[in-house]
Amino acid sequence: MKRWLPRVRLRQSSILITLVFLVVEVTIIASLNSYWEGTLEPRLRQAAETHSQVLANSQANLLSDVIVYSEQQDTKAQLVQTVQEILLITDPSIGEPFIQGVSLFLDYEAVAALEGSLDLAEGNLSCDECFLADLPLVSQHQEILGVASFVVSDAYYRFLSTDMKSKLYSQTAIALGLLVLVWLATLVLFERLHKAKKLIEASDKAKTRFMANVSHELRTPLNAILGYTQLYKKDRELMKQYRQGIETIDRSADHLLLMINDILDFSKVESESIQLYPREVQFRPFLDTLCEMAEIRARLKDIDFIKDFGDDLPTTVLADDKRMRQVLLNLLNNAIKFTSKGSVTLRISVIKNERKGHRVLSDLLFEVIDTGPGIPSDKLQDIFIPFHQLDNGKLSSEGAGLGLAISQNLLKLVSSEIRVDSVLGEGSRFYFEVRMHSVVHSTVSEDRDYDAIVGYKGVRKTILSIDDNALNRDVLRQRLEQLGFIVEEASNGADGLTMLSKVQPDLVMLDLLMPDLDGFAVIERIREDHSADELPVVALTAAIEPETIDKVSSCGFNDLVPKPVSDRVLIDKLQDQLKLEWLLHGNSPEGDLSVEHPLVLPESDKLASLVEAAKKHNILTLKDVLSELELQGDYQVFVEKVGGFVSTYQFRKLVDYLESLE
Numbered sequence: 001m002k003r004w005l006p007r008v009r010l011r012q013s014s015i016l017i018t019l020v021f022l023v024v025e026v027t028i029i030a031s032l033n034s035y036w037e038g039t040l041e042p043r044l045r046q047a048a049e050t051h052s053q054v055l056a057n058s059q060a061n062l063l064s065d066v067i068v069y070s071e072q073q074d075t076k077a078q079l080v081q082t083v084q085e086i087l088l089i090t091d092p093s094i095g096e097p098f099i100q101g102v103s104l105f106l107d108y109e110a111v112a113a114l115e116g117s118l119d120l121a122e123g124n125l126s127c128d129e130c131f132l133a134d135l136p137l138v139s140q141h142q143e144i145l146g147v148a149s150f151v152v153s154d155a156y157y158r159f160l161s162t163d164m165k166s167k168l169y170s171q172t173a174i175a176l177g178l179l180v181l182v183w184l185a186t187l188v189l190f191e192r193l194h195k196a197k198k199l200i201e202a203s204d205k206a207k208t209r210f211m212a213n214v215s216h217e218l219r220t221p222l223n224a225i226l227g228y229t230q231l232y233k234k235d236r237e238l239m240k241q242y243r244q245g246i247e248t249i250d251r252s253a254d255h256l257l258l259m260i261n262d263i264l265d266f267s268k269v270e271s272e273s274i275q276l277y278p279r280e281v282q283f284r285p286f287l288d289t290l291c292e293m294a295e296i297r298a299r300l301k302d303i304d305f306i307k308d309f310g311d312d313l314p315t316t317v318l319a320d321d322k323r324m325r326q327v328l329l330n331l332l333n334n335a336i337k338f339t340s341k342g343s344v345t346l347r348i349s350v351i352k353n354e355r356k357g358h359r360v361l362s363d364l365l366f367e368v369i370d371t372g373p374g375i376p377s378d379k380l381q382d383i384f385i386p387f388h389q390l391d392n393g394k395l396s397s398e399g400a401g402l403g404l405a406i407s408q409n410l411l412k413l414v415s416s417e418i419r420v421d422s423v424l425g426e427g428s429r430f431y432f433e434v435r436m437h438s439v440v441h442s443t444v445s446e447d448r449d450y451d452a453i454v455g456y457k458g459v460r461k462t463i464l465s466i467d468d469n470a471l472n473r474d475v476l477r478q479r480l481e482q483l484g485f486i487v488e489e490a491s492n493g494a495d496g497l498t499m500l501s502k503v504q505p506d507l508v509m510l511d512l513l514m515p516d517l518d519g520f521a522v523i524e525r526i527r528e529d530h531s532a533d534e535l536p537v538v539a540l541t542a543a544i545e546p547e548t549i550d551k552v553s554s555c556g557f558n559d560l561v562p563k564p565v566s567d568r569v570l571i572d573k574l575q576d577q578l579k580l581e582w583l584l585h586g587n588s589p590e591g592d593l594s595v596e597h598p599l600v601l602p603e604s605d606k607l608a609s610l611v612e613a614a615k616k617h618n619i620l621t622l623k624d625v626l627s628e629l630e631l632q633g634d635y636q637v638f639v640e641k642v643g644g645f646v647s648t649y650q651f652r653k654l655v656d657y658l659e660s661l662e
Contacts, residue, residue: 013194014187021183025176032172040168041161048157049131055098056133056150059086063104064137067111067118067145076118079104083122096155101125106137106146129154218260223542223564225253227475230567234482239643240630257564276320276413280439283317284309290325291346292651294332295617301336304343312350314362314438323410328366330403331418331430335370342371342427351433360438367431374424383420384408450568452584452644455484461578462486464505466496466522467540468514472563476509476540479570493517497525505535507577509561512541512548520555527556536577540565600634601661610642614654622646 063082070078083102090097101123108115131152137145229250232238239246291307298305328346335344351363375383384404408418411432422428463485467473470491477487488503490496493514500508508526512519523537539552542563552560559573574580601607606625613621626643629635645654 013190017186017190018183021179021186025179028172028176028179032168036165036168040164044161044164045157048154048160051156052131052150052152053133056135056148056152059099059102059150060135060137060148062086063148064139064145067106067137068139072112075113079118079120080122083120087123091153091156094155094159096153098153098156099123099150100127100130100153101151103149104137104146105149107144110139110143110145123151125149125151127151127153129158218256218542221471222253222257222260224469224471224475225249226257226564226566227472227479229253231475231478231482234640240636243627243630253564276323276410278318278320278437280316281319281321281324283314286321286325287346287348288652290328290332292617293329294336294344294346296619297333297336298344299617299619301340303336303339303341305336306343306345308345308347310349312353313348313364314350314360314436316439317362318437318439327407327410328368330407331368334403335368335372335428335430339370339372339427344371345369353438361435362438363433363435365431365433367429369427369429371427374426375420375422375428376424377422380420380422384418450571452641453483453571453582455583456580457583458581460484460486461506462488462503464488464490464496464499464503464508466490466493466508466514466519467511468492469511472511472540476565479565479567483571483574493519493522496522500526507574508535508537509540510537510557512539512552520551523556532556532558538573538577600638602629602635602638607658607661611655611658614645614651614658617651619646 063079066078066082067075083104086099086102087097089099102120103122103125104118104120106113106118108118111118131154133150133152135148135150137148139145229246232242232246233250287307287309291305295305332344332346345368347365347367347369349365349367351365353363354361404418411417411434414434416432416434418430418432420428420430463480465473465476465480465487466489467476468491473489473491477489480487488499488505490499494517496508496510497517510519510522514522517525519539519541523539526535526537536558537556539557539560540563541548541552541560549560558577561569561573571582575582606629610622610625613619613625622642623646626639626646630639641657642654645651645657
């Protein structure tokens with residue numbers, strides 16, 4: 001059916017175009033006929049009639065002269081001869097006499113002649129189409145001698161009418177012929193445009209499939225790399241010996257993942273398939289985390305980072321925090337990257353508030369101000385062109401040149417845009433306005449401390465992992481076992497269905513792209529026997545385009561986890577599906593997971609230096625002190641705990657933790 005739809009639509013469009021042209025042609029012909037019959041032809045006949053009156057008048061004067069000046073005995077003969085001559089006058093253009101017939105009726109009281117002796121009736125007096133002209137015969141003394149009736153031929157009128165009508169309609173026929181050619185050309189062009197449109201759509205679909213395949217092929221090994229590095233970072237002995245290498249691999253893989261996400265986001269924005277998913281976000285903690293990340297980069301470049309937030313900022317907003325973070329981080333990272341001295345400022349202020357029910361609409365102004373080199377005025381629009389970078393030496397080679405283009409397109413989804421003010425040698429100001437829903441009664445809870453989670457309360461739960469990639473299964477198994485889960489594995493969909501009846505899991509983690517039975521076929525089989533409430537199934541996929549997300553939502557999955565799988569996302573999904581109560585470091589009960597070694601605190605001067613560095617967000621000093629303590633061997637638990645705060649830039653929580661130990 002879908003194959004025939006484009007052809008039907010093309011045929012319908014061609015018929016519509018043809019009907020439009022037919023209506024135009026019929027309208028032209030009808031208008032032309034109406035104009036000829038209602039305007040041109042009556043005017044032409046009127047002109048011909050006037051011409052006949054002038055001709056008849058000249059002949060009437062001639063007859064008057066014959067009556068007045070001829071001898072009485074010769075008057076009759078002279079009149080007959082003159083009338084015969086009049087009837088012989090021929091129009092050379094048509095070859096017919098002008099006057100078809102003449103009749104005379106004289107007033108014998110004014111003419112000295114016998115009654116009726118001079119009356120004449122010569123020629124064709126019964127011509128229905130001819131023009132009739134009754135004219136008085138007037139002497140030179142203005143005395144009426146009688147009346148002469150002339151029957152004037154309409155041949156000249158017929159000749160002009162036929163000639164004008166043929167020329168008019170022939171010219172119109174040429175115009176209609178040209179219109180037909182335009183119609184045919186339009187149909188040909190429309191068909192070609194339709195074919196070109198189909199080729200573009202096919203190319204766009206091919207590009208989308210290509211991007212999805214590339215995403216899957218890149219994300220699959222990245223899932224293994226990032227998964228293993230997260231596992232290795234929790235191994236104290238391994239981190240003691242290979243910390244720098246493991247952290248380098250982790251950062252590099254994470255950077256590669258961000259680059260892949262940028263390219264995919266640009267592809268989605270370009271095809272208008274990107275969507276926003278707003279949720280309740282605690283605004284201040286969100287901004288604080290953002291600022292901590294930016295401040296670290298600023299300190300590494302020895303420039304100041306200033307945050308200037310209004311006191312009336314909303315506590316909780318309804319927004320897509322992922323996209324909002326993406327836009328702000330892009331602007332901040334660009335400002336820090338191109339600023340070599342001075343400062344970078346993030347300023348957020350409320351323009352106005354408008355209350356609507358239990359929510360308040362807040363118009364917020366976001367500004368990122370730097371003291372960098374500035375941007376030439378003729379380049380201000382170029383910076384938003386995809387893959388375009390300003391020629392700025394070394395710095396221009398960093399990044400893919402997509403960040404601002406993506407950010408601009410994301411803001412257009414909320415009817416906003418990035419604007420720029422810049423002065424060469426002084427700096428730049430990037431700013432935008434966004435209307436956000438401020439939530440008065442929020443349901444958002446405080447963020448959990450993911451790094452402190454070591455297990456969960458209650459009976460151990462079983463999770464069935466179905467994935468054809470052995471590395472992905474191994475990474476997921478180790479991460480779940482660290483949290484205290486029993487993990488069963490299957491390498492394909494058929495084995496997964498077989499194991500499902502044997503192990504009776506509490507949750508299934510199911511990969512979508514597998515040979516033979518893929519994830520969608522497996523979930524269809526599962527839902528034949530188990531409802532979504534009885535057995536939650538979470539989809540695992542590296543293909544995160546909107547079509548896949550929509551299909552996952554409609555096929556019976558409870559949720560979706562994108563690859564590479566992050567600890568935070570994994571823990572959140574497990575919490576949502578299994579309703580777990582997590583155990584943290586230091587509060588594990590007997591018999592549950594607990595810290596293997598006692599917590600040994602370093603000297604007070606070391607603690608003080610850590611507190612001071614944390615307050616200043618000096619990550620370099622923090623890492624140096626932790627590396628020194630790690631070499632001593634007695635402070636492994638302490639280093640692991642503090643290192644968790646440092647690696648996630650939770651400086652405020654780190655300060656609170658260290659001060660609680662003093």
